[in-house]
Amino acid sequence: MFTTILCQRDFKEITAVVGHICNVFEWNSDEQLKKLISDGEKILLITDKTSIKPDLYNLSKLEFNSNIAFHHYCEEVEAGDGHFPGVSELTLCKDFYKDSGIYFVIDGDFGALPTFEKELLFTVEDYISFDQYKPAFFFDRDGVINVDHSYVHKIEDLDYKDGINEFMTSDLLKDYSKFIVTNQSGVARKKFTLEDVRIFNEAITDHFKSLGANFLDVQVAPYHFDKGIEEFKWHSLTRKPFPGMVLKICHSFPVDLEKSWMIGDKVSDHLEMKLLNFVHIDGSYDLSNATAPVVENFSQIKDLVK
Numbered sequence: 026m027f028t029t030i031l032c033q034r035d036f037k038e039i040t041a042v043v044g045h046i047c048n049v050f051e052w053n054s055d056e057q058l059k060k061l062i063s064d065g066e067k068i069l070l071i072t073d074k075t076s077i078k079p080d081l082y083n084l085s086k087l088e089f090n091s092n093i094a095f096h097h098y099c100e101e102v103e104a105g106d107g108h109f110p111g112v113s114e115l116t117l118c119k120d121f122y123k124d125s126g127i128y129f130v131i132d133g134d135f136g137a138l139p140t141f142e143k144e145l146l147f148t149v150e151d152y153i154s155f156d157q158y159k160p161a162f163f164f165d166r167d168g169v170i171n172v173d174h175s176y177v178h179k180i181e182d183l184d185y186k187d188g189i190n191e192f193m194t195s196d197l198l199k200d201y202s203k204f205i206v207t208n209q210s211g212v213a214r215k216k217f218t219l220e221d222v223r224i225f226n227e228a229i230t231d232h233f234k235s236l237g238a239n240f241l242d243v244q245v246a247p248y249h250f251d252k253g254i255e256e257f258k259w260h261s262l263t264r265k266p267f268p269g270m271v272l273k274i275c276h277s278f279p280v281d282l283e284k285s286w287m288i289g290d291k292v293s294d295h296l297e298m299k300l301l302n303f304v305h306i307d308g309s310y311d312l313s314n315a316t317a318p319v320v321e322n323f324s325q326i327k328d329l330v331k
Contacts, residue, residue: 027047027067027068027069027084027087027094028047028048028066028067028068029047029048029049029050029061029066029067029068029069030043030047030048030049030050030068030069030070030071031050031051031052031057031058031061031068031069031070031071032049032050032051032052032070032071033051033052033071034071035071035078036049036051038078038152039071039078039079039081041152042081042152043081043084043085046085047085052070058070067094068094069084069094070094078148078149078150078151078152079146079148080146080147080148080149080275081152082153082155082158082279082281083146083147083275083280083281083282083283083300084146086282086283086300087146087299087300124246124248124261124263124269125261125262125263125269125272125273146272147271147272147273147275147276148275148276149275149276149277149278149279150276150277153279157279158279158280158281159200159201159202159279159280159281160200160201160202160280160281160284160285160286161201161202161203161204161274161278161280161281161285161286162198162201162202162203162204162285162286162287162288163204163205163206163271163274163285163286163287163288163301164203164204164205164206164240164288165205165206165207165265165287165288165289165290165291165294166205166206166207166226166229167207168186168289168290168291168306168308168309168310169186169189169288169289169290169306169308170185170186170189170205170229171183171184171185171186171229172184172185172186173290173308173309176211176216176217177225178211178216178217178221178222178225179221179225180224180225180228183225183228183229185232187322188322188323188324189323190233190236191323192323192324192326192327193233193236193238194236194237194238195327197327197330197331198238201285202241202278202280203238203239203240203241204240204241204242204243204244204271204274204278205226205229205230205240205242205243205244206244206246206265206270206271206274206287207226207243207244207245207246207270208246208264208265208293209222209245209246209247210246210247210248210249210252210253210264212245212247212257213247213248213249213252213253213254213257213258214249214252214253214254215254219245219247222245222247226243226245230243241278242274242277242278244263244270244271244273244274245270246261246263246264246265246269246270248260248261248263248264249264250264265289265293265294265296266292266293266294266295266296266297267296267297268296268297268298268301271287271296271298271301282298282300282301283300284302285300285301285302286301286302286303286304286326286330287301287302287303287304288304288305288306288326289303289304289305289306290305290306290307290308290309290310290312291305291310291312292305292310292311292312292314292315295315295316295317302317303317303318304317304318304319304320304326304329305317305318305319305320306319306320306321306322306323306326307319307320307321
């Protein structure tokens with residue numbers, strides 16, 4: 026865990042929230058920063074230029090392997106070619122982080138530019154007391170909630186997976202916030218539209234609402250870096266296995282990641298994100314390379330989480 030926070034804004038607010046966990050200083054010079062580095066401090070440097078504030082509850086649980094971590098607003102940071110593998114045509118971070126709406130942390134030397142592999146974090150609109158944070162379940166959609174008929178988008182093709190109704194209404198999930206995070210590259214490939222996705226998702230959320238199990242939010246990644254066309258041809262961090270969709274949810278909801286779970290049916294549903302727990306439910310895809318537990322049904326997920 027970092028030992029010191031340097032901040033350019035919100036000094037009093039940040040001190041009030043995490044002053045008992047680590048030292049908090051106002052950043053006043055590069056010399057101050059360099060001295061802390063030379064003293065061996067692990068530093069979180071908050072340099073945001075917006076009113077959005079860092080989620081210090083989950084930040085305080087992360088361990089950093091290097092001496093310094095930078096905290097930037099993604100749309101304000103530029104990077105040259107070569108910072109993103111396979112994305113040589115993009116020169117702005119905001120292109121890669123398109124639609125992510127997040128901040129991120131990078132490890133490295135002072136002044137280093139963000140890179141594809143580095144640690145990502147999220148923000149919330151306002152500081153929230155620690156006791157308001159709740160564990161959550163993040164659900165992939167096709168193959169987990171509904172049967173994956175390949176680019177499914179029509180209501181008449183909406184078939185629910187065996188056991189999902191019982192799982193969603195179980196006593197276990199009553200204490201969890203529930204979210205959907207789904208890649209929908211069919212939009213980028215022009216197989217269907219964002220409006221088709223919205224209608225399909227609304228049918229799902231209405232169904233579970235009628236059962237008393239509400240999804241608080243649904244996040245969609247309609248991009249594809251290779252097969253996409255026009256405005257959807259992006260290397261977006263919202264597309265799994267990147268964690269952009271979960272980060273966007275954490276931007277608005279108080280989620281305790283360390284006690285939260287992501288359920289998917291593909292290896293790519295194992296997000297590049299620390300703290301969050303993962304489980305795969307066996308289905309139509311090869312999970313032989315999965316590093317998270319693989320289960321056959323939702324009952325086994327309940328046993329795993331307990």
